Every structure is written in C-alpha cells, then in structure tokens.
Amino acid sequence: MCLERLDRGGVHRCRVTADVSPLLGNAQRGRGPAAVSEHRRRGGGGRGRREHGVSVHLPALTPFSCLSAPPDEDGKLTEEEARACLSNLGRSARGLEYAYLCLSIPGQNLRDVSILCSYIYLQKLELPFNKIKDLSCVSHMPYLITLDASHNEISDFFGFKPPKNLKEVNFSHNQMSAMKDLSAYSSLRRLNLDYNMFHEIQGLENCVSLTHLSLAHNRISSIEGLGNVPLKEISLRGNQIQRIKNVSQLQTLQSFDLAFNKIQSLCGLKNLDLLGTIDLEGNQVSEIKEVSHLHDLPLLRTLNLKQNPVQDEPDYRLAIIFLLQRLTSLDQQEVTVEEKVSTVNKYDPPVEVTAARDHMMHLVYQLTQPQVIFDSTLADVDTPYPMLVLTGPQACGKRELAHKLCRDFCDFFAYGACHTTRSPYFGEVDGCDYHFVSEEDFHDMIRSGKFIETVRYDRHLYGLSREAIESAAREGLACCVHMELEGVLSLRNTYLEPRYVLLFPTDREAYMRRMQQRGLYSHAQIDAAMSRIHLYVQVHREQPGFFDNVIPCDDLQEAYKALSQVMREYLGLEELAEGGSVRATPDNTCSAGGSLVNCWAKIPSELSSKMPVRTAPQRSLVEIASIQRRQQLAQEALTGRSPGVITQLIHRFPLIAPAAVDAHTSSLPLQDPSENRCVRPITWLQDTSLFPLSSQESRASSGLSTHSSARVLSPEDLDGHLDMGEGIRDMPSLGEGLNLRGSGLVSPAPATLTARPGSDAKPILPPIPSGRRTIEQPNP
Numbered sequence: 030m031c032l033e034r035l036d037r038g039g040v041h042r043c044r045v046t047a048d049v050s051p052l053l054g055n056a057q058r059g060r061g062p063a064a065v066s067e068h069r070r071r072g073g074g075g076r077g078r079r080e081h082g083v084s085v086h087l088p089a090l091t092p093f094s095c096l097s098a099p100p101d102e103d104g105k106l107t108e109e110e111a112r113a114c115l116s117n118l119g120r121s122a123r124g125l126e127y128a129y130l131c132l133s134i135p136g137q138n139l140r141d142v143s144i145l146c147s148y149i150y151l152q153k154l155e156l157p158f159n160k161i162k163d164l165s166c167v168s169h170m171p172y173l174i175t176l177d178a179s180h181n182e183i184s185d186f187f188g189f190k191p192p193k194n195l196k197e198v199n200f201s202h203n204q205m206s207a208m209k210d211l212s213a214y215s216s217l218r219r220l221n222l223d224y225n226m227f228h229e230i231q232g233l234e235n236c237v238s239l240t241h242l243s244l245a246h247n248r249i250s251s252i253e254g255l256g257n258v259p260l261k262e263i264s265l266r267g268n269q270i271q272r273i274k275n276v277s278q279l280q281t282l283q284s285f286d287l288a289f290n291k292i293q294s295l296c297g298l299k300n301l302d303l304l305g306t307i308d309l310e311g312n313q314v315s316e317i318k319e320v321s322h323l324h325d326l327p328l329l330r331t332l333n334l335k336q337n338p339v340q341d342e343p344d345y346r347l348a349i350i351f352l353l354q355r356l357t358s359l360d361q362q363e364v365t366v367e368e369k370v371s372t373v374n375k376y377d378p379p380v381e382v383t384a385a386r387d388h389m390m391h392l393v394y395q396l397t398q399p400q401v402i403f404d405s406t407l408a409d410v411d412t413p414y415p416m417l418v419l420t421g422p423q424a425c426g427k428r429e430l431a432h433k434l435c436r437d438f439c440d441f442f443a444y445g446a447c448h449t450t451r452s453p454y455f456g457e458v459d460g461c462d463y464h465f466v467s468e469e470d471f472h473d474m475i476r477s478g479k480f481i482e483t484v485r486y487d488r489h490l491y492g493l494s495r496e497a498i499e500s501a502a503r504e505g506l507a508c509c510v511h512m513e514l515e516g517v518l519s520l521r522n523t524y525l526e527p528r529y530v531l532l533f534p535t536d537r538e539a540y541m542r543r544m545q546q547r548g549l550y551s552h553a554q555i556d557a558a559m560s561r562i563h564l565y566v567q568v569h570r571e572q573p574g575f576f577d578n579v580i581p582c583d584d585l586q587e588a589y590k591a592l593s594q595v596m597r598e599y600l601g602l603e604e605l606a607e608g609g610s611v612r613a614t615p616d617n618t619c620s621a622g623g624s625l626v627n628c629w630a631k632i633p634s635e636l637s638s639k640m641p642v643r644t645a646p647q648r649s650l651v652e653i654a655s656i657q658r659r660q661q662l663a664q665e666a667l668t669g670r671s672p673g674v675i676t677q678l679i680h681r682f683p684l685i686a687p688a689a690v691d692a693h694t695s696s697l698p699l700q701d702p703s704e705n706r707c708v709r710p711i712t713w714l715q716d717t718s719l720f721p722l723s724s725q726e727s728r729a730s731s732g733l734s735t736h737s738s739a740r741v742l743s744p745e746d747l748d749g750h751l752d753m754g755e756g757i758r759d760m761p762s763l764g765e766g767l768n769l770r771g772s773g774l775v776s777p778a779p780a781t782l783t784a785r786p787g788s789d790a791k792p793i794l795p796p797i798p799s800g801r802r803t804i805e806q807p808n809p
C-alpha cells in the first residue's frame with residue numbers, strides 16, 4: 030500500500046491501490062475509535078440530529094476535540110489542525126485522484142477558517158459550534174454537497190460563490206438578518222435557518238429543488254416569498270405570524286409547523302392536497318369552527334392545537350374529531366376508533382341511532398308517569414291497534430294522500446295529527462294538519478311521556494302523541510300518519526305494528542319542481558329534502574321488506590290510485606281483479622291494463638328488486654297458548670257460556686267498500702274519548718277473570734300492558750301475541766279445531782293474508798281494523 034504525501038487540501042498525490050485504513054487512521058489520529066463514535070453520536074461526521082427534516086445541532090451539544098492540539102488563541106484554523114479532522118477518503122469529483130471528502134471541526138472556537146480555501150474537493154463541511162463570521166472559503170469548494178455552519182456568528186447569508194451541487198445547508202443559530210436571492214442554488218434541497226434574525230422570507234422563489242425549509246425562531250411576521258417552491262416540509266415555529274396566507278400554491282407541502290406564532294384563524298390552509306401534518310401549538314385559535322378550514326385537506330392526519338384557547342371550548346376534542354374525521358392524531362394523542370364513533374353518534378347520528386335514542390327517551394319519560402293502559406295495548410283480540418304510516422321525503426305528498434285516504438276510508442282510518450313546533454303554513458288548520466305548539470309545550474309533552482316518537486326536522490320538532498293513536502282507537506279506527514324515516518325507525522322500536530307505505534319520488538326533477546311550486550321552502554330546504562331521498566333507497570336496499578309497499582308519487586293521482594288499491598287489498602275489501610293481474614305488490618308488477626297504473630315500472634331497480642319471501646316462522650309457545658285460549662273461548666261461546674266472544678272473533682270481516690258505507694257511518698255519534706281509557710295499576714291485567722291467561726300469556730300480557738315494556742318480549746312473542754292478525758291467522762286452525770267451516774261461521778282467509786306483500790320480516794299481515802265501532806243505543 031502506497032501513501033506518499035498528503036498535500037494541502039487533503040489530496041493524496043499517489044494512487045492508492047490497496048488497504049486505505051492507515052490513511053483514515055492518519056485523519057483520525059488522536060481520536061481513536063471511541064472518539065469517532067462519540068463524534069458520530071453527537072452529530073459529528075455529517076450526521077446531525079434531524080428536526081423538521083433539516084439537519085441541526087443541539088445547542089446543548091458539548092463540543093469535543095478532534096484535534097491533537099487546541100487551535101490558536103485567535104481561533105485561526107491551521108493546516109495541521111484541518112488535516113487532523115479530515116475523513117472519508119474517496120475519489121475526488123474529478124475522478125483523477127483520491128481526496129478526503131469530509132471535514133468536521135465542531136466546537137473549537139474557530140474564527141478564521143480561510144485555510145480551507147485550498148480544500149477544493151470537500152463534499153461535506155461541518156463547522157458547528159465555532160465563532161466563524163466569514164465562510165467565503167466555501168467559494169473554493171465547487172463540489173460541496175453538505176454544509177453545516179450552525180452555531181456560529183455568521184451574518185452574511187450565503188456569503189460565498191454557489192457550489193453547484195450544494196444540497197443541504199445548516200445555518201441555524203447564527204446572526205443572519207436578511208435573505209438574498211438563491212436562484213443560483215438550484216440543487217439546494219434542505220435549508221435550516223432556525224434561530225437567526227430574519228424578518229421576512231425572500232429569495233427562495235427559484236429554489237427549484239428546495240423541499241425542506243426551516244425558519245423556526247426568527248422574527249417573521251408574514252408568510253411570503255415562497256412562490257412555487259416544491260416544499261414538502263416547512264417550519265415557521267416561534268415567529269410572529271398572525272395570518273396564514275400565500276401558501277395555497279405550495280401544492281407539495283406535507284408538513285407545516287406553525288407552532289408558537291400568533292395565529293387566530295386557519296383560513297388560508299385550503300387546497301393543500303398533500304398536507305398531512307399541521308402543528309399549531311401555542312397559537313391563538315379560539316373557535317372550533319376554525320377547523321372547518323381544514324376540512325378539505327384530504328390527507329390531513331395529524332393536528333396539534335395544544336395551548337390554544339380553543340381547547341377550553343366544551344367538547345373540544347370530540348368536536349374537532351368530528352369535523353376532521355380523518356385525523357389519526359390530535360394534540361399529540363392518538364385518535365381512537367371509539368372516539369370517532371362517539372363523535373359521529375353525537376353530532377351526526379345515523380338515522381338508526383337517532384331513532385333508538387328517541388325511543389329510549391320516550392320510554393324513560395313514560396316510566397316516570399303513572400302507568401296507563403291504553404286501548405291500543407290491551408291484551409285482548411283487538412290489540413295492538415293497527416296503524417298505517419305513510420313515509421317518504423318531505424313534500425312528496427304524504428300528507429295530502431293521508432288526508433284523502435282517511436276521507437275515503439273513513440270507516441277504517443282516522444288521520445293522526447302530529448304535534449309540531451313549526452308555525453302553520455297558509456291554510457293549515459290547527460288540530461287538523463298538525464297540533465301547532467310552542468317548543469316549550471312540546472318539551473313539556475316529551476317530559477310527560479306523551480309522545481311515542483319525535484324527530485327534529487329542519488330545526489322544528491315533530492311528534493306523534495299516543496293520544497293521536499288512541500283517539501283513533503276509541504273510534505274503532507286505525508290511525509293513519511305520515512312521517513320521515515327517523516320516525517318510522519323509532520316507531521319500529523315500539524310495540525305497535527303499523528303497515529309502512531313508502532311514497533317515493535322517482536323523478537327527482539318533478540319532485541324538486543313540486544317543492545318549488547309550493548313556494549314554502551328555501552333552496553336549502555329543497556336541497557336538504559332532495560339529499561334525503563337516497564336514505565329511503567338505502568334502507569329499502571339494505572333491509573328488503575322494511576316498507577310493506579313502495580308507491581311512486583310523481584303523480585299524486587296515480588299514487589293515490591295505487592295507495593287505495595293497496596289499502597283495499599290490505600283491508601280485504603276487494604277480491605283479486607279479474608285475471609288476477611291487478612295487484613299492487615312489490616313482487617307482482619301491476620299490469621297497465623286495469624284502472625291501476627303500472628306503479629312498479631317506474632321504481633328504480635334498487636327499490637324494485639325482488640324480495641325474498643320468508644316462510645312463516647314456527648309458532649312460539651305464546652302463540653300456541655293464544656290459539657288454545659281462543660279455542661277455549663270459542664268452545665265456551667258455542668256452548669253458550671260466553672256468547673259475545675265468537676261474535677267478536679268473526680266481527681272483523683264486515684267488509685264493505687268505503688264508498689258504500691260513507692253515508693251510513695259518517696252520521697254515527699262519536700264515542701266519548703275518555704271512555705275506553707283505563708288508568709289502573711299494571712297488575713290489573715293479571716287479575717282479569719274475563720280472559721284467564723296461561724302463564725306464558727300472562728307474562729306477555731303484563732309486558733303488553735305498559736307501553737314501556739315493548740321490548741321485553743322477543744319478536745316471536747310479540748308476533749304470537751301482539752299481532753291482532755293472529756285472530757285471523759288462527760281462524761283456519763280454530764275452525765278446524767271446532768269444525769266451524771261448514772257452519773259458515775268462519776270466512777275463508779283472504780288471499781293477502783298468506784304473506785305480507787313486500788315483507789320478508791313479517792310474513793303475516795298486521796291486523797285489519799274492524800271498521801268504525803257502533804255505539805249501542807241505550808234501551809229506552
């Protein structure tokens with residue numbers, strides 16, 4: 030191995046053909062392996078600690094000596110000293126000779142490093158923790174790639190001719206106050222200018238390679254001069270910035286450190302599609318709504334708002350997580366899945382959650398009231414009282430159709446007016462369209478357990494009171510109501526078993542026009558209503574059979590025809606149309622031949638998909654017990670022990686078309702509403718001697734006797750006991766048991782009873798209302 034001489038500038042004037050370790054030993058003489066590793070650990074040897082992606086040396090770093098002899102007292106670096114700190118022998122950039130490529134002299138109180146002018150092959154120069162003021166020697170290092178001159182006394186910003194490959198510069202902890210044009214430094218990638226005295230950012234516009242810039246702890250008050258620099262990381266922490274501006278063009282920015290400034294608003298952070306991390310610790314952000322400016326940053330995952338007044342806002346963390354649902358870290362704390370779920374449930378609950386909460390609330394308020402037994406929950410053959418619910422998006426015509434249906438089928442349905450806190454539209458009548466009440470009264474009603482479900486729609490409250498159902502029940506009618514999807518979901522949690530008909534606007538344009546023509550709704554309200562259409566589609570797609578029928582409502586007249594046809598079939602008022610083709614069921618597309626329009630043809634494919642029909646479930650114990658009870662009652666009736674009961678059992682088939690009964694029934698006196706309402710302790714039902722109950726039944730009945738216990742029973746139990754259709758369903762078996770068929774006492778079950786159209790969840794029809802109750806005239 031040949032080593033002849035080490036010239037000035039650290040260039041070997043010999044060819045090295047073999048082992049070069051002795052040369053390295055020469056460079057590191059006086060240090061030894063321990064000193065080398067110590068140097069590396071402390072950030073020497075070209076590897077400083079990285080902060081914000083830019084190489085910096087910590088102020089606390091204790092300088093060590095790589096020199097065998099201390100430098101001159103005047104701080105002038107000598108040839109000998111410089112040579113002692115050379116390392117990394119390699120081929121020079123020209124490729125002709127070998128040279129040391131790295132020089133590292135940290136913490137030697139150096140003031141004059143002019144000797145380095147001759148070290149022209151250096152690629153890495155590290156002179157941190159000295160007292161250097163002049164770095165003009167770098168002008169002679171055209172191959173320099175990395176320069177660390179942090180912790181010195183340099184005031185001249187890049188006071189040397191630009192080495193064309195200079196990529197990484199650390200001038201942190203110096204005394205620079207003004208930046209200058211760096212367009213000549215086209216290779217510069219990382220620039221650390223922390224802890225200087227810069228007042229403004231200048232001269233960087235043409236740094237076409239600059240990806241990491243750190244200007245922490247300067248005196249910058251405004252963000253500017255960054256042009257289109259392809260920055261990925263920028264740190265401006267510890268400055269005096271008040272507004273975030275001029276950054277929207279930084280399209281490549283991934284990390285933005287703005288901690289410890291004076292920022293109040295986060296506007297200005299828009300359009301930064303790659304921004305993933307924002308540090309705003311120690312600023313003056315005081316309002317939660319400010320984070321809405323970050324809403325459109327698709328990759329934002331880490332946000333730090335520690336030490337901002339906004340942290341004192343109630344529910345601060347949950348609100349921020351809700352507004353920025355993609356966050357994985359907030360205030361240096363991981364955002365958990367649980368937090369994300371609870372924020373969504375808190376601020377934008379899915380309709381199911383809203384409905385479940387609504388149901389729970391009413392249940393709890395009911396429990397605080399004296400227990401009341403309503404007609405609609407009595408555990409006899411008339412329970413639970415049937416209901417019809419028309420649902421669909423606002424202004425789809427449900428209310429109009431409900432009113433018309435109740436007029437035309439007045440012996441079967443009564444319109445159930447809901448309560449609302451909104452003020453009446455022109456022409457609306459209090460008590461007829463709605464009960465218009467104040468917000469305070471509405472809440473009073475909630476607290477007194479009066480509602481069975483409530484929803485907040487468009488800032489107003491709507492609620493269906495128990496009394497609305499009950500007053501219909503007292504007349505022997507089914508309550509017909511209209512409501513939004515949330516109401517339906519809440520109602521489905523109760524003991525009631527309504528039939529749900531979805532009125533669906535298939536023509537969005539026509540639907541929008543109808544809303545506009547009503548002249549009642551703002552643009553926002555129309556948009557909100559339109560945006561809810563998909564909710565109905567989604568529910569129907571995900572839960573086939575959720576709606577018993579789906580009827581397009583683009584043309585209200587056609588919709589009404591379809592609806593009334595459905596109701597006739599539901600009520601068993603009409604036999605199958607001739608040829609059996611005119612049937613409004615989801616599984617059976619109507620033919621256009623009859624008076625009924627082809628109502629299913631227009632339903633979107635999501636809605637009209639064929640429903641799987643489940644076979645009837647096995648009878649539960651409660652059901653069997655109920656059948657036995659009815660058989661027993663029927664036997665008693667036949668043997669004359671209880672004559673009224675058989676009449677009750679078959680009374681539900683006086684099927685007369687509405688038109689035919691209108692004149693006759695509308696003149697009937699109404700029953701006193703208070704008459705049928707029983708206010709008794711829950712135990713009353715168990716004492717009843719009229720219908721002795723089996724043990725299962727009494728359990729079920731006691732559950733039924735309070736509205737609040739609706740969820741106590743399993744679905745099978747409810748199906749077996751609650752469903753008023755049970756009487757009908759049981760008739761064939763009852764008839765068989767008692768051999769009544771031939772006697773003509775039992776009508777054949779209507780065809781519609783075998784499967785509930787459109788439903789795979791409840792193959793048995795809900796109960797059919799028996800028609801308006803006739804009041805027995807007192808004997809004179």
Ligand SMILES: Nc1ncnc2c1ncn2[C@@H]1O[C@H](COP(=O)(O)OP(=O)(O)OP(=O)(O)O)[C@@H](O)[C@H]1O
Pocket residue numbers: 421422423424425426427428429447448451482483484486491492493511512513514515516517
């Ligand atoms: N108790 C209730 N529960 C759930 N939703 C309800 C209830 N009462 C009314 N709604 C629904 O609230 C929405 C707003 O009611 P509003 O009376 O203001 O609407 P509308 O313009 O008259 O609409 P529509 O013609 O569909 O009744 C309607 O979709 C209505 O059906």
